[in-house]
Amino acid sequence: VIIVMQEGATEEQIQEVIDRLVNLNFSVHRSTGVVHTLLGGIGPAETVDPEEFKIMDGVKDCYRIISPYKLASRTFRPQGTVVQAGGAGIGGAAIQVIAGPSHVESREQIFRAAEIVSASGARFLRGSAFQSSGVSSVFPGLGEQGLLWIKEAASQHGLAVVCDVPELANLTLVQKYADMLLLGSANMQNQALLRAAAATGLPIVLKRSVAATLEDLLLSADLLLSQGNYNVALCERGIRTFETNTRFTLDLGAVPGVKRLSHLPILVDPCHGTGRRDMVAPMARAAVAAGADGLLLEVHPTPDRAQVEGAQSLKPEQFAELMGQLRLIAEAAGRTL
Amino acid sequence: VIIVMQEGATEEQIQEVIDRLVNLNFSVHRSTGVVHTLLGGIGPAETVDPEEFKIMDGVKDCYRIISPYKLASRTFRPQGTVVQAGGAGIGGAAIQVIAGPSHVESREQIFRAAEIVSASGARFLRGSAFQSSGVSSVFPGLGEQGLLWIKEAASQHGLAVVCDVPELANLTLVQKYADMLLLGSANMQNQALLRAAAATGLPIVLKRSVAATLEDLLLSADLLLSQGNYNVALCERGIRTFETNTRFTLDLGAVPGVKRLSHLPILVDPCHGTGRRDMVAPMARAAVAAGADGLLLEVHPTPDRAQVEGAQSLKPEQFAELMGQLRLIAEAAGRTL
Amino acid sequence: VIIVMQEGATEEQIQEVIDRLVNLNFSVHRSTGVVHTLLGGIGPAETVDPEEFKIMDGVKDCYRIISPYKLASRTFRPQGTVVQAGGAGIGGAAIQVIAGPSHVESREQIFRAAEIVSASGARFLRGSAFQSSGVSSVFPGLGEQGLLWIKEAASQHGLAVVCDVPELANLTLVQKYADMLLLGSANMQNQALLRAAAATGLPIVLKRSVAATLEDLLLSADLLLSQGNYNVALCERGIRTFETNTRFTLDLGAVPGVKRLSHLPILVDPCHGTGRRDMVAPMARAAVAAGADGLLLEVHPTPDRAQVEGAQSLKPEQFAELMGQLRLIAEAAGRTL
């Protein structure tokens, strides 16, 4: 940590900061400048809350030099990570598309969805079997029956299964059927769920919370990695801003941002990020052009009759058309799809 | 719902919207204006997602006339609600202060805290016994031992116990010892926890999420009330904005806002809302002057040695001084403390 | 306007709203529902502030059905507008790139820039001759000398000149030399400047303010159009959010958003939108993939020695490489560049 004392800080104030650093097992280097005295502390910086120093008398500012996240930082693995999931790599040259309905609603629906997804060339089938987070969600989900059906449908078409884990209590069932776990925005900072999900050893998609900075997201990823599970892909899905034209503001700057700060692959979910079916295709194309390693897309055989999130689910023909467009964009961006 | 068709919407587009409304069991009233055709639908509006209509061809906008929340709305109980908790009323003339450390750390600490809180005239002692939500929280909490100690400390000073429930798994223990439950921001939309907490019959403090509008907050409150538990107090604790001077931006406009929209009492937590001990007193005074029904305050016998949230915890003498100031402000605002 | 009365609004309150509407020359249609009474008012809605009704006793909500902007709305010209500027069309099949340094700094610099821009195939040269808005801007600009040089440099390479008008006082000079005016974010709501700029008859790029919703932006565009100048292109350049990874958050959702709401072309400025040279290329590609009609790019012969905005200016070789990438993306998106 570096602590900048205010102009005119007293010797007593400086000494108090030094004492505190020493008590926390830091070795202190003092540098007396013309205007500001600086104190550099070398020690267990990750356990220190800079706020604690900022409110001390005579302190102007406090910077933590060391990233609060380590394992997730780009420096840890400069070459980047290719997540292994369902026999495919996420983060390599190939862009991966995870598609399907928000929820498994019936055997017929998920089989039909699997067919649509598979026909487009995508390799991952999504579909939740449990009630979504959020007080306004009403569809309870089909539970284990839903998991059985999605697994069956996926197998029939050679797809991998990606399932949501809205609560810790759902994990045991989900891990029996899923090839990859999806941790939603509402759970980005749910420490208990993160630890348990990482411990399954399954690859994980970690979605950014609508109020999280990239640093917050990477801190959560760090927790997963610290459990020994490095098969983690991040996912941007829109943040809360003052703009009301869309439900959230999709922050595509997060794509090059994560690439710079971290070695983990980054996906984009343009359906939750916009909440409107008619904006999904342009934002999906933009995500790929920005360098995203993959997409989460909602496609439903009959979105108008969907139980959940129909307004943001693509129709089968829209999805097929979009996949064609994405293929061209991917090539233009030097990748494959 | 009212659906406004675009200028120049075709008869076919209008018919499609009408058909959809009818299918959803709405009775439809059509009003053809000079510029826009309006469709009014009377029916099960609460189950309809306005987005579904907004993306239909020819539709300009869709308004849901009925509030998405009902039991929590002011109209439901125009006279306002006084929450009964620990023998005191929250929402009446008396302003209630819930104070204590973020976490129970030791028997001595919580007994000392109880003494400080009681001496100031406050009637509620807070203190968590479990690890906080959030990936950066490290202190695991003392578990049942902590609950035992806070209960004992509170009893000795005639205080009521307010405890955090960071996870559903903690509820069974917490409800054995607490007089009032505290549901944190991270859990504001955790449907399973909300239902279970309401079912205990204990009074509840529901904190606003940092990304929630007042409508979101009232929707969550509605879920608690719909379980038959009307002893619910809301709590503003800061929202995420672009300002970095404080960790969050305390939205005191939520105080008159909630009073207008809802009959439930509204508390303010200036400690989490600012993250800085030196801003707690002015914001606490402001909250009371704005009409808040109470405060959540963190006070610690020795904040510099606190395991959690030390930077935002008041020192005992600061707390005593603040309580004196608040008494004067409360009187000036026509209330008591 | 539609006014929704609260549940239980009194007959007196309803009458007061009706009286007010009538006084404002609205004809009123009353519809008494089971729960809410609705009042529909037909009249001069654009002059009414819905807030005035929202604060009346017994009123629950007030919606203005008519868009506050008209000339800028998609309905006004469903087929879209192709802005004619400098002999090229903005908003047609061809994507236009407006490139050059933030400011004209010397004859050599702007001639070198013109060469770089022209070599890449772009047709518009940008470069300001006046001090930028904002208190931290220090470079005063070269004034008329700068305008002369940029005009000369552009002519030599067959480029059109796009110049910033930071203040009304600069307009007389700028319009002598520029082929297209650039109105910056800080001036998006500067009514006097907007009127005067429109009156020149020159085509205009109108940048979105960092705190403006799309509706705000279209209201400003409406003012330009109402002066009889329809050669207006809009430009997204980042909004203020809580994310601190970049200076602003580039809201690419504004691209399909503007396309849906308006007939005007939409450009994207990924340099101001991110503030970091290393993020310009991915975000520029994303903008084109999302359907943007053009880009504003900062390129400088020697950005490390730039007087203004060096950190967000591309190096010549980066710009050339990006133009190549954009060409591929444009084709993949069914357009040309």
Place this chain on the structure above:
Amino acid sequence: VIIVMQEGATEEQIQEVIDRLVNLNFSVHRSTGVVHTLLGGIGPAETVDPEEFKIMDGVKDCYRIISPYKLASRTFRPQGTVVQAGGAGIGGAAIQVIAGPSHVESREQIFRAAEIVSASGARFLRGSAFQSSGVSSVFPGLGEQGLLWIKEAASQHGLAVVCDVPELANLTLVQKYADMLLLGSANMQNQALLRAAAATGLPIVLKRSVAATLEDLLLSADLLLSQGNYNVALCERGIRTFETNTRFTLDLGAVPGVKRLSHLPILVDPCHGTGRRDMVAPMARAAVAAGADGLLLEVHPTPDRAQVEGAQSLKPEQFAELMGQLRLIAEAAGRTL
């Protein structure tokens, strides 16, 4: 400045940063740590854009130790500033209220307003004579006639005149009649207007922009002070956030925030900050309790017939009642009104 090199930065990268610092006339101190190399640069830090270093290869972060504002910082005048305006002090023990209509609309209206303001004990009369900033403002203002009337009305009641300067072109007239200038949010970063306003020597109220951090606000204040005019009071009036319950979110944390960072007095405008008459009183009381040095209030003899901002203007009787409440809160906060 302090530059933190990335873990594993090469010697070459480090040397390039050192060279750049030296070229900018910094003397460099290098400190090689276990993980990160740190470079401390002493020199003309205020002219350096940290972004320029952040994007250099091998650089992890760059901090500017010196505040970007100096004259406005608390260290410059630890004892605080009492602004002298219209014979009264702003920033001393007495809380000052600046009240009146948004705009002068007629002789009768402003005389009636002056009477109301004076009767309440306030000492400053506000009222604009020119069209407000913002494209949706339609009332053109009465120009010099309005200034004459407000001056006359104020004189009759011994009040000081506070007038808005929406454009540089209005300054010459305004300074002939006003005792204090009001620079609105839209102009917070208008360098030309700030310089000219400061040069009049008149005391100034500088309003925070809806997208400005406190640091941005203090940078603008610094520009005023650097012109030799120290009679500057700041004003919080709401920022843009995701909350739609009010037009803006009044950030009362700015009150203790400014007190900590700066020696300048801080006022609050709860009318623009909320946009709703019914929220003005609670937020005004909260502002005083938080330590604000004064308030800007809109009061109109007949707000329902106001040409501008009627919805947020207090009725005469509401204003009188509020002034009584504020007197009690001020006393409770150890101040007078």
